[in-house]
Amino acid sequence: MTIATVLVIDDDREMRVSLTHLLESADYTPIVVKSAQEGLAALQSMDPEVVISDVRMPDMDGLEFQLKARELSRVPVILFSAHGDIPMAVQALQNGAYSFVEKPFDPRRLLRILNNALKMKRLEDSTIALQDRLAELTDLERILIGNSEQIEVVRDLIFDFAVSNANVLILGETGTGKELVARALHDLGASSNAPFIAANCAAIPPERFEETVFGTPENPHGLMNQADGGTLFLDELTSMPFETQAKILRAIETKQYQRIGETEIQSVQMRVISAASHQIDHMIADKSFREDLLFRLNTLVIDLPKLADRGEDVLLLARHYMKRLSKLYDLPTPDLTNDDISALMSHDWPGNIRELQSVTERRVLAERRGGGSIRLAITNQTPQQNFPATLREAVAAFEREVIGRAIQSEAGRMDDVAASLGIGRRTLNEKIVKLGLDKDALLGDQG
Incomplete structure (x- = not known):
């Protein structure tokens, strides 16, 4: 079983043959080219995991290749040369080369360096892949x-x-x-x-x-x-x-x-x-x-x-949930007043994130009645003077909240949602469309 694909760049035919035998004997698959330009093309088309390149080559040397390779890939580059000296090695490493090896080289040492370079590459690839997937969650x-x-x-x-x-x-x-x-x-x-x-x-x-x-x-x-x-x-x-x-x-x-x-x-x-x-x-x-x-x-x-132990994270979370819920309910996003901030920071949040989500949802829904406050939302109170303008609006707001909570409670299983509400599936679908409910958004905010 092949361990990895290795790109070999050298203008010396005998060195290319020697490296090919060495790599194949160690279960690597070599891609062998004789110039840096061919190496750049292979780097883009064949996606090798490690590169071994000579330094002294016509047209483009290994140091210049290594710089151009960095613009195309994170692949580690191992450079070697029969004419290497300390300044050249230092420059190669400063430019980002993984390692510098002088000819004639010890095959076991080269394979050890190659193996370490491969481990580093795969670790970096894994880290970047996880970071990308983390950003999507x-x-x-x-x-x-x-x-x-x-x-x-x-x-x-x-x-x-x-x-x-x-x-x-x-x-x-x-x-x-x-x-x-x-x-x-x-x-x-x-x-x-x-x-x-x-x-x-x-x-x-x-x-x-x-x-x-x-x-x-x-x-x-x-x-x-x-x-x-x-x-x-x-x-x-x-x-x-x-x-x-x-x-x-x-x-x-x-x-x-x-x-x-x-x-x-x-x-x-x-x-x-x-x-x-x-x-x-x-x-x-x-x-x-x-x-x-x-x-x-x-x-x-x-x-x-606990949420109460996270300090000002409470404010960041509250703003985040209110922005999302305001978009869900097509309402203006409430601003946090000094009293709101005081209420958020002084509350002990026994229900943690889930309680904060409920509080911010009540605060956002209060915008239908002309306003409210975080303090009232925490105590689950409603200003007495604020009512929907019409009975139709009040019924719609009530249905929107009840159906939304049922969708969250039943984890989006719509047959179960309909059964829990005591209505038919078709009626439920019609109400969801009429009320403008977003099932995915409701399920996305569960804690």
Whole structure:
């Protein structure tokens, strides 16, 4: 199996043949050219991962090639020359060359330098790819807006842990965005196209927990089957029945499980990301949660800060949510007054990000009645003198808010939304169009 493609540039035929044999014997695929101009063309058309180039060549030398190559690619360039001296080596390295090797060279040393250059290139490519994908994760961006030290640490951990397949435990209070962080870890990882299966342990009846996770002959597609090859996210971990924890532990350790009522062994490959509050430490102490299961799940840990501990991040988040919600509801974006700022900074935010989203939504909707304040939105009060101009407007505003919350509550499953509202699917679709609701925007702001 080929390790990597290496571009070789040298005007000396014997050196080209020698390097070709050396690279092929070490499982590299060489692309061999005899001039720097041909090397630049190959760099653009064949995308090699490392370049080995002579310095002394007619028309364009290796130093000039290295400078032009930097404009086209991040590929590391290893330069060598029989006429090399210290000033030339210093200049090459200052211009960005990865390394400089004098002829005649030790083949083992050259291969070692080549291997290190390849590792550096792939690490840089991986880093840039993750950064690009991170920028596309708008949900993650929303939940991690801020300049506080705590949130910077969380951003760094997400970035670092995404490239690992190790299990991750996300700790944090309700509303701090644990599921969004779990999704980010999955979406930034190598298996981003694989399934992400989220399960709220608190929402599964204890008597049906095992069949939900492992499946049955009648319903073989349990959570583990669905997550095979991807990520299983276990939210509200402390709600997992104690009697089931040993089976979950064994399945995670062995990557094998049995459906309930079957003896056949099923195999599974998955990463487990779980979320819990700090209450789990107390449950370990009183032995209501298995310590060995926790040790299996907390290989890596991300501790999400409380909103009240993030200082002025509250203001950045409030402005961000109000701008988005104002666009959603086609209303003017409220300005934050001094009293609004005081209310935002003095509130203890027991509901964290989720509570802030609700507060900013109430503040934005108050614009329909001519205004409001953050302080009133926090206490969920409405100015008595402000009412919609007509009954039709009041009904539309009420329907918009109720339907919007139902879409968020049912995670966008429109049949379930219609059922929860007690209306038909067709009626729901008509109301969504009439009220101008944006389903994607509503789901995008969940914390």
